[in-house]
Structures are given as structure tokens and as C-alpha cells.
Amino acid sequence: MPTKKKPQVTPSPERRAELLATAAEVFAAEGYNATTVRRIADAAGMLAGSLYYHFDSKESMVDEILSAFLDELWDGYDAVLGAGLGPRETIEALVTESFREIDRHRAAVAIYQKEARQLAVRPRFQYLADSQQKFEKAWLGTLERGVADRTFRADLDIRLTYRFVRDTVWVAASWYRPGGQHSPEEIARQYLSMVLDGIALRH
Secondary structure (H helix, E strand, O other): OOOOOOOOOOOOHHHHHHHHHHHHHHHHHHOOOOOOHHHHHHHHOOOHHHHOOOOOOHHHHHHHHHHHHHHHHHHHHHHHHOOOOOHHHHHHHHHHHHHHHHHHOHHHHHHHHHHHHHHOOOHHHHHHHHHHHHHHHHHHHHHHHHHHOOOOOOOOOHHHHHHHHHHHHHHHHHOOOOOOOOOHHHHHHHHHHHHHHOOOOOO
16 A cells, blocks of 8 residues: 655745744844854754755855845835935935835844855855945935035035945944834934934034
8 A cells, every 4th residue: 555645845934034034133143154054943943954944055044134135125225216306305215215124124234234245255146246336326326416416515525425324324233123212214314314414503
């Protein structure tokens, strides 16, 4: 009498998402190189062998984490850049969208900041370098447009301004905690007030 084959169980998308969220927290806290599959499995409360049922390597996990974050970031950025807004309104919308992404993907942002440069040299992660170039082009282009139409000061060093705004916004991932006192939109509003209007009282 032939034995019945066990039905193949497909891991649920919800379970994969939970495991990726756990992996993201471990990668963000301990660094990609220092993190092992066993360490992620321990944090998820499962055996390392069971984790391989869901993912073939830690590289696959960090790939999914970063690509999902960047796909969502660019969905938001592309909507802003395609909306026909003025330069100041574009900067305001990009900063707000950035804080929303930090709120949704804080651990992924931390991983990106720490690991993108070393990961980008691998063919699998070429999209990290591509995204960085596209990001820079979007911000620099908006600032240049603002100087040209006199929305922004003519004496601005565009590249320095870009780096200042970029770093000021994204470093927030190191201290921001979802569900805190301020919403991402409120933090964006405060940041924009300081960046665009300064902190000195005008007389």
C-alpha cells in the first residue's frame, strides 16, 4: 500500500514578515557581519534549521528587508516628484515622506545607513548604489530648481545643503521610536521649520 505524501506547507506571508521584522532588529542592533542565522533564530524563538525553511541565507533576509524599504520609499518619493510641486513644497513633501518611512522601517533605515556601502559592492545589491544615485539626483535637482527660481538663496552650496538636509533627516532613525510623543508628520514639520526658516528670531 503506497504511503501518502505529506502535504507541502507553504510559509504564510504573515510569518515571513514577522521573521523579517525580527531579523531587521537584530541586524540593526548587531551589524550584518556579526549576525548569524542562529542569532536571528534565537531572537525569533525557533531553531536555526527551521529558519532555513523560510530563507536560504542571512543575505536573502537583508536583501528582502532593504529592497522592501526602498521600494516603499520610492513609491512615496516618485509620487512627490511627479506631483508638479514647487521646489519648497517638494522639499517639504520629501522630508515628510522620509520621516514616514523612518516610522515604518526604522530598523531597515539603520541597516541601510550602516551596511549599504559594503553590501553595494556585491552584484545582488547593485540596486543600493542605483537608489543612492537616484536619491541624490532628486534632492540636488530640487535644490537647484529652487535656487534658479529664487525660492532658495542664491549663495547656497547645493551639495553641502543636500548633505546637511539628508543627514539631519535620516540620522533620526537612531533615536526615533514609533508610537512616541510626536508623529512623523509633526517631527517633519519641526525639522522643516528649522531647516527652511532657521532657529534665530527675526527682528
